[in-house]
């Protein structure tokens with residue numbers, strides 16, 4: 001699961017000039033769209049996202065999916081009209097003919113895959129193990145945990161998942177809260193991830209007070225997902241240190257300025273130094289937890305009566321999907 005990264009230098013694609021309706025070109029040849037993802041009767045909008053990466057061949061690879069016939073988010077947090085996402089993808093991929101593949105990057109970002117597959121059935125689909133188990137109607141071509149799949153577009157797109165000794169990726173528990181473990185992808189100067197790292201833009205105003213109460217969050221804050229310490233990391237004496245080793249090793253190999261996160265925004269500059277600073281800030285807690293967990297003093301993984309103590313997504317066991 002870990003150890004698939006390469007040291008090859010990636011190419012730097014040319015900026016593509018294409019008038020788009022809702023996708024934003026956040027990097028050379030890299031297009032992202034954010035969409036609403038509402039819960040609790042509309043009180044919460046966690047947002048979710050997808051990205052299209054233009055390869056040197058002219059084909060594109062989609063990282064994650066959204067409802068192509070639903071609305072996108074506007075910069076001020078509103079919703080656009082429906083239908084614009086499909087129009088942009090059609091424009092960027094020659095009506096889907098140049099959409100080479102679709103890669104799922106989070107076990108619980110699932111809801112848009114069936115409709116996306118209906119819209120773009122010619123692409124090859126690569127899922128997390130949970131997608132293959134739960135969505136057999138899609139003819140998955142492989143799993144993103146497979147090193148050969150991770151190498152398919154290297155060095156243009158690289159993938160990494162924390163080693164199995166750090167956290168459970170294939171079948172994370174508790175599914176209602178543990179959304180920390182994610183695929184990290186590097187394309188151009190952009191680090192793409194869904195939930196492990198979040199960059200929050202005006203979270204109280206755009207996502208709702210409940211999100212801020214449960215997950216915390218200030219404007220322009222970069223943070224690790226709250227379930228990191230409530231089941232995301234394996235609760236033993238070694239996992240926290242192995243995570244630091246893994247992430248620091250990755251950052252020695254990967255150069256990036258931009259961090260695109262699902263919930264809710266994009267950090268557009270100094271992404272790598274911000275992530276290094278976040279890891280440094282988090283190290284004392286990681287060390288504290290490693291010492292505690294080594295003695296068997298583990299954290300609450302899920303408290304149905306108090307989601308803020310779950311550090312995570314929801315206290316509803318049926319409400320696992322977050323994108």
Ligand SMILES: [Fe+2]
Pocket residue numbers: 106108109179194195262263322323
């Ligand atoms: Fe998510």
